[in-house]
Amino acid sequence: MRTVFSILIDAIAYGMVLFIISIGLSIMMGLMRVVNLAHGAFAMIGGYLASYAIRDLHVNYGIAILMAVIGTIIVSVPFEVLLYRRIYRKSDPLIQVLMTIGITFFIIGVVNFIFGPSLKSIPLPATLSGPLDIGFRSLPTHRLFVIACGIVTALALWLLIEKTEFGIKLRASVDHSGMADALGIRTEIIYAVTFALAIGLGAFGGVVGAEILPVEPFYALRYMVTFLVVVSVGGAGSILGALSASLLLGLADTTGKYLAPEFGEFFFYLTVICIVFLFPHGLFGRSHA
Amino acid sequence: MTAIAAIQVPPTRSIPLVREAGGALAIIVLGAIGYYLFPDDLAFLTRLIGISFLVLSLDLVTGYCGIATLGHAAQFGVAAYAAGIACVRGITDPIALLMIGTFAGTLMGLISGALITRFRGLPQLVLSIAVGQLIAALANKLSWLTGGSDGLSGITPGKVFGIYNFDMYSRTAYLFSLAVLVIVFVALSRFVRSPFGLLCRGIKDDDLRAKMIGVSVYPRLVLMYGVSGAVAGVGGALTAISTGVVGLDSVSFERSAEVLVMLVLGGAGHLWGALAGALIFQVFEHIVSAANPFHWMTLVGLLLILIVVFAPRGLIEPVLSLVARFTRKGRAS
Numbered sequence: 001m002r003t004v005f006s007i008l009i010d011a012i013a014y015g016m017v018l019f020i021i022s023i024g025l026s027i028m029m030g031l032m033r034v035v036n037l038a039h040g041a042f043a044m045i046g047g048y049l050a051s052y053a054i055r056d057l058h059v060n061y062g063i064a065i066l067m068a069v070i071g072t073i074i075v076s077v078p079f080e081v082l083l084y085r086r087i088y089r090k091s092d093p094l095i096q097v098l099m100t101i102g103i104t105f106f107i108i109g110v111v112n113f114i115f116g117p118s119l120k121s122i123p124l125p126a127t128l129s130g131p132l133d134i135g136f137r138s139l140p141t142h143r144l145f146v147i148a149c150g151i152v153t154a155l156a157l158w159l160l161i162e163k164t165e166f167g168i169k170l171r172a173s174v175d176h177s178g179m180a181d182a183l184g185i186r187t188e189i190i191y192a193v194t195f196a197l198a199i200g201l202g203a204f205g206g207v208v209g210a211e212i213l214p215v216e217p218f219y220a221l222r223y224m225v226t227f228l229v230v231v232s233v234g235g236a237g238s239i240l241g242a243l244s245a246s247l248l249l250g251l252a253d254t255t256g257k258y259l260a261p262e263f264g265e266f267f268f269y270l271t272v273i274c275i276v277f278l279f280p281h282g283l284f285g286r287s288h289a
Numbered sequence: 290m291t292a293i294a295a296i297q298v299p300p301t302r303s304i305p306l307v308r309e310a311g312g313a314l315a316i317i318v319l320g321a322i323g324y325y326l327f328p329d330d331l332a333f334l335t336r337l338i339g340i341s342f343l344v345l346s347l348d349l350v351t352g353y354c355g356i357a358t359l360g361h362a363a364q365f366g367v368a369a370y371a372a373g374i375a376c377v378r379g380i381t382d383p384i385a386l387l388m389i390g391t392f393a394g395t396l397m398g399l400i401s402g403a404l405i406t407r408f409r410g411l412p413q414l415v416l417s418i419a420v421g422q423l424i425a426a427l428a429n430k431l432s433w434l435t436g437g438s439d440g441l442s443g444i445t446p447g448k449v450f451g452i453y454n455f456d457m458y459s460r461t462a463y464l465f466s467l468a469v470l471v472i473v474f475v476a477l478s479r480f481v482r483s484p485f486g487l488l489c490r491g492i493k494d495d496d497l498r499a500k501m502i503g504v505s506v507y508p509r510l511v512l513m514y515g516v517s518g519a520v521a522g523v524g525g526a527l528t529a530i531s532t533g534v535v536g537l538d539s540v541s542f543e544r545s546a547e548v549l550v551m552l553v554l555g556g557a558g559h560l561w562g563a564l565a566g567a568l569i570f571q572v573f574e575h576i577v578s579a580a581n582p583f584h585w586m587t588l589v590g591l592l593l594i595l596i597v598v599f600a601p602r603g604l605i606e607p608v609l610s611l612v613a614r615f616t617r618k619g620r621a622s
């Protein structure tokens with residue numbers, strides 16, 4: 001029972017981290033149809049910035065998160081203007097894959113040149129680092145914090161997309177960008193804002209998830225595949241899809257690591273192959289034929 | 290596209306194997322230059338040839354069939370492990386090991402081809418990654434068979450044809466690899482101009498139209514994947530034989546990504562492009578990466594972005610158009 005409970009908490013926390021980072025990628029792939037393999041690289045920039053802000057500038061955790069998110073968005077602007085605009089909605093995935101791999105390599109090289117090639121810790125504030133007693137059992141506070149962050153992110157995104165004018169325009173552009181353009185929606189502005197939102201979410205996830213996915217020099221390469229797989233399993237552009245895929249894959253991975261540590265990754269990818277084979281557009285995705 | 294296809298088909302019937310002999314001669318000359326100018330770097334050059342097979346193999350599926358894959362190291366790695374395990378278990382004849390590697394690569398190619406080529410676009414890409422990672426996880430975990438993260442070592446192949454011993458300067462390994470490369474390259478340049486190869490090109494250009502003229506696309510792609518697996522298998526087995534160790538890096542995601550970069554750098558859809566990309570990338574990696582691996586990553590990233598933006602068809606394209614113009618002028622006069 002104890003094992004089941006701790007597996008569950010770890011799995012949900014891991015799934016939530018995956019969700020926060022991947023949802024940005026999912027929105028981008030749903031709207032702009034860009035297979036952005038560099039998403040993890042932006043999450044990595046967020047992690048490095050937060051680590052720098054806390055350890056060298058000695059600011060508090062909340063402000064560090066804010067600085068990391070805004071800083072990463074600022075860094076991403078030239079990439080959007082110069083590179084990503086060229087590959088929005090291009091049908092050839094090979095070109096997108098190559099360009100975003102190039103961007104990933106470039107960011108890894110430059111970031112490690114500036115900050116030095118070592119593992120970056122992001123120290124937690126005292127309130128988040130200890131265990132929390134919830135009556136019948138004590139839980140690591142940080143795990144609960146991450147889960148709360150994930151739930152808040154999902155709710156906020158749902159409100160943004162379903163209830164605001166921006167959301168209406170965004171959904172219109174996803175469904176038919178040409179028609180949305182003709183109706184007077186400035187799709188290039190929608191694209192730019194969505195890009196910033198996606199990158200910001202990635203950076204946010206990179207910082208709060210640093211305890212679970214440690215920020216290290218090859219972070220962008222190591223988790224590149226994981227994030228892409230989450231989006232592909234969930235279906236691009238779907239919040240519910242990304243959430244369920246993150247939790248499902250988090251569960252598969254964590255359970256595998258607890259129960260059969262020597263075959264953890266194996267079960268993860270076996271699950272992925274089965275799901276993608278049965279649902280090529282993801283669990284909650286639609287085909288964009 | 291039509292222009293390239295037209296160049297690939299010889300206008301008139303000529304003496305068989307003349308075009309291929311030219312290619313083979315060029316590789317032999319390049320190989321001889323490497324052998325005599327850099328006698329201390331033969332181990333590196335041997336590894337370079339091994340990876341070149343993988344790039345050629347990727348060219349068959351990506352360049353000729355338009356399949357986007359980031360898991361192509363699986364075929365290479367499985368073959369390398371198969372050859373390595375066979376050698377450790379007592380089969381030491383290099384030719385036999387090469388056959389075992391080729392067979393393992395073909396089998397792996399057929400399996401992953403059957404999975405990957407069912408879909409197009411994102412599902413295809415993710416499946417290729419997942420298959421590659423599955424193999425990597427297996428190679429890591431079946432450590433009683435593969436040596437796990439320590440790698441499989443103790444591969445000591447016997448003499449080639451019972452005469453030439455593998456020496457510590459890699460002379461034999463280098464010449465052996467070069468000879469195999471020439472044979473495979475000649476075979477492949479025939480193969481891609483065969484009706485089957487041209488049909489694959491047609492599927493790449495427009496798979497709907499190919500279906501309309503009555504081609505069953507899926508079996509062809511799986512078959513092509515099998516051929517590609519065989520070529521990758523040759524490379525894997527050669528690498529295992531010549532280096533004597535098989536590590537987890539031979540099945541890693543990084544290997545798959547790197548090979549794709551090499552192919553696009555040279556030019557997908559041309560065998561010469563694949564070879565040129567493999568050569569340029571690895572020589573530069575050898576030089577820059579020794580100084581600082583992160584500078585190397587920055588440089589590759591930048592190069593890749595520039596290639597995609599300014600020369601999406603690779604470095605071979607300007608060279609080919611120059612050659613085409615030259616031959617056309619020659620024929621007109």
